[in-house]
Amino acid sequence: MDKELTEPRKLDHIRIALEEIVDMSKEERWFDSVELLHNPLPDSSFDEVDLTTEFLGHKVSAPILIEGMTGGHKAAKRINEELAKAASRFGVPIGVGSQRAALEKGELAHTYRVVREIADNVPVIANLGISHVLGSNGVDNAKRAVDMIEADAIAIHLNPLQEVIQPEGDRDLRDGLISIRDLVRELDVPVIVKEVGSGIGPGVAKLLDYVGVYAIDVAGSGGTSWALIEGERAPDRSKERTASNVYKKWGIPTPAAILSVSEAIERAKLIGSGGVRNGLDAAKCIALGADMAGAARPFLKAAVEGKHEAVVSLLNDYSYQLKIAVFLSGAKSIPQFRKMKNYLLLEPLASWVRRLLI
Helix, strand or coil: CCHHHHHHHHHHHHHHHCCHHHEHHHCCCHHHHEEECCCCCCCCCHHHCECCEEECCEEECCCEEECCCCCCCHHHHHHHHHHHHHHHHHCCCEECCCCHHHHHCHHHCHHHHHHHHHCCCCCEEEEEEHHHCCCCCHHHHHHHHHHHHCCCEEEEEECHHHHHHCCCCCCCCCCHHHHHHHHHHHCCCCEEEEECCCCCCHHHHHHHHHHCCCEEECCCECCECHHHHHHHHCCCCCHHHHHHHHCCCCCCEHHHHHHHHHHHCCCCEEEEECCCCCHHHHHHHHHHCCCEEEECHHHHHHHHHHHHHHHHHHHHHHHHHHHHHHHHCCCCEHHHHHHHCCEEECCCHHHHHHHHCC
């Protein structure tokens, strides 16, 4: 891949991700097929409900993750600054976008490192795509990404749909599981494996759990469509642009992925993301079996439109709405709420789950 293409691609991704056309939550509300069961007689005080959670060795204020989004461009640095300020103030973990650009051009490292410089009190997660940790340089690339931002963990993102739609995508993804296993063995920090919007099912999750990853972020369908983002970048009337519309809804819905993966894994933590647009969605992630709920696009929009104050306000909204759901379910803490399995599945989601659990 031409290294000169990576930096402008980062700016393209920011610009297009802010457009409503790529947000599938406007078309599909998979979380509307999950109903939490109401308890009209909770034996607790709302003020005593505790949302604090342990993640990556830190006590965080709520089970909410600001997902990795950007870096590799001066505009991305400003966004990362605002996101990091908010994460630090609110006390939640934060990821950075793919660090490939900085591995190719070292002078771009500061656009990612600013997150650690500002958010020194919360977990910070490095990020590389699976294509960049394949082969003999894979472990070294991952170590460089971790060292670049003094990360507490590294997320390896799986994005085969994005790669085949992306005009300059990497389409040879052989030996991915072996490479992830090597990272788990060789790195000094935990490894998180995540999708980017098409979901992870129980079969792949079992393999990832077996090789020892710290967490699996299902990042299911129903949120931002990377097929559409890459389609917007592709030439008019190209096969890639045409395919992007055909495959815009491809993937496993987030709630189905969370529930099926939670039943399949034994050790790894579980992160639910993909279309999490409010605190009730986050609560449904936890109720279905996730340890954390993640979101990207809402926080990106807030950072661009209102800087870190808007991101903090949004985090407050998510946290308050999540706390209401925990209280109205009769729970007093996140672990208790998670163990209750206090939900009802409606169609068409129920059929998805039945098929995945066969």
